[in-house]
Structures are given as structure tokens and as C-alpha cells.
Amino acid sequence: MTQVLSLWRTCTSIPVVGARVFSLAFARKAPYFSSVRPRFTVIEPNHAELVVRDRRRVHNHLGTVHAIALCNGLEAAMGALAEATIPPGRRxxxxxxxxxxxxxxxxxxxxxxxxxxxxxTSPDPDLPVRVRGVASDGTVVIDGVINLWVTDKKSAVEVAASAEG
Structure with missing residues (x-):
């Protein structure tokens, strides 16, 4: 089990505040995510969900949630999914x-x-992650794909060898 998934399960075992504690820790690790104050609700292999709350700081000039705030939320969800899912030895x-x-x-x-x-587990390093944002009435407000590049981690020996020549 990955560190993120283990931390999620540990935190959410604490009633009421566990998911909030995890969300704050996650946003602290990647500080830009704190701009939307993500509230994670689901993290499991191949699936993650979070809520971007409707607050003035994420609004655009029309008073709706700004598109880039939504993209930030989608990227945070994708990051949690990737960390909870990636097999050992890959990055x-x-x-x-x-x-x-x-x-x-x-x-x-x-x-x-x-x-x-x-x-x-595909040998193809291109990995498309399906993402979407859904309003409380079920309306999909943003839909897309975040493409990842997934490769094997280099061993210390491989790193040293590539540095030599």
C-alpha cells in the first residue's frame, strides 16, 4: 500500500476530522493546491474525489467557480489517485x-x-487519467483528461552509470 493511501486510511479512521486533516496535509505537501482548499472524500486505487467549496476566493467575475480553480481541483484529485495507485518501482x-x-x-x-x-501496468508510458467536475445537482461542469508519463524508477546503480557517461 502506498504512503498516501495508508495516510488516507489512517486519517479517515478518525471520526469527523480525519478527512480534513488529510486534506490539509496533502495541500501542505503541494502548496499550490491549498488555493482551492480541497476536501478529499474518496481515495482508493484508480479513483479519487474531492470537493472544491463555493467560496469567493475561487470565483471569477461572473460569480461562478473559476475554470482554473476547477483545473486545480482536478489536478489534486489526479495526484491523490496517482499516489494511491502507482505500483512500487514506478514514478x-x-x-x-x-x-x-x-x-x-x-x-x-x-x-x-x-x-x-x-x-x-502497461508498457506504454502514456497514461490518460479521466477527470470531471460535478455540481451538487449532478451537472458535469468540466470534463477532460490529464495525461501522465509513467516510467520505472532508476536504481542507484543506473543513476550512477548514467552520470558517468
């Missing part, structure tokens, strides 16, 4: 995001990231 890095804004984002938005288990 990931995001390499691109494609999204469509499909409706006005009004109210709290649940950001969802999903993959299929077989994607993580």
Missing part, C-alpha cells in the same frame, strides 16, 4: 491537461479522477 509526472468547460460551475464542485487498473 509519474503530469505532462498535459485537456479540459472542456461544459456548464456554469455554481456551488460546491466534486472533482473526480479515474483510471483502470491495467493502465498502470
Amino acid at each position: 509519474w509526472i503530469p505532462k498535459g491537461m485537456t479540459v472542456s468547460y461544459t456548464a456554469k460551475a455554481v456551488g460546491d464542485i466534486t472533482c473526480i479522477a479515474e483510471t483502470d487498473a491495467e493502465q498502470w
Whole structure:
């Protein structure tokens, strides 16, 4: 089990405040995510969800949740999914995001990231993560893909050998 998944399970075993403690710790590890104050609700292999609450600090000039705040929430959900899912000995890095804004984002938005288990063992390093943001009435307000580059970690011997020549 990965560190993120283990920490999630430990934190959420604490009634009422566990998910909040995890969310604060996650945002502290990647400080930019704290701009939307993500509240994680689900983290499991191949699936993660969080809520971006409707607050003035995430609004645009129309009073709706800003598209980039939504992208930030989607990326945080994807990051938690990737950390909870990646097999030992592998590493990931995001390499691109494609999204469509499909409706006005009004109210709290649940950001969802999903993959299929077989994607993580494929020899192809390109791994598309499906992402979407859903309003409380079920309306999908943003939909897209975050592409990851997943490779094997280099051993200390491989790193030393590549440094030599």
C-alpha cells in the first residue's frame, strides 16, 4: 500500500476530522493546491474525489467557480489517485491537461479522477487519467483528461552509470 493511501486510511479512521486533516496535509505537501482548499472524500486505487467549496476566493467575475480553480481541483484529485495507485518501482509526472468547460460551475464542485487498473501496468508510458467536475445537482461542469508519463524508477546503480557517461 502506498504512503498516501495508508495516510488516507489512517486519517479517515478518525471520526469527523480525519478527512480534513488529510486534506490539509496533502495541500501542505503541494502548496499550490491549498488555493482551492480541497476536501478529499474518496481515495482508493484508480479513483479519487474531492470537493472544491463555493467560496469567493475561487470565483471569477461572473460569480461562478473559476475554470482554473476547477483545473486545480482536478489536478489534486489526479495526484491523490496517482499516489494511491502507482505500483512500487514506478514514478509519474503530469505532462498535459485537456479540459472542456461544459456548464456554469455554481456551488460546491466534486472533482473526480479515474483510471483502470491495467493502465498502470502497461508498457506504454502514456497514461490518460479521466477527470470531471460535478455540481451538487449532478451537472458535469468540466470534463477532460490529464495525461501522465509513467516510467520505472532508476536504481542507484543506473543513476550512477548514467552520470558517468
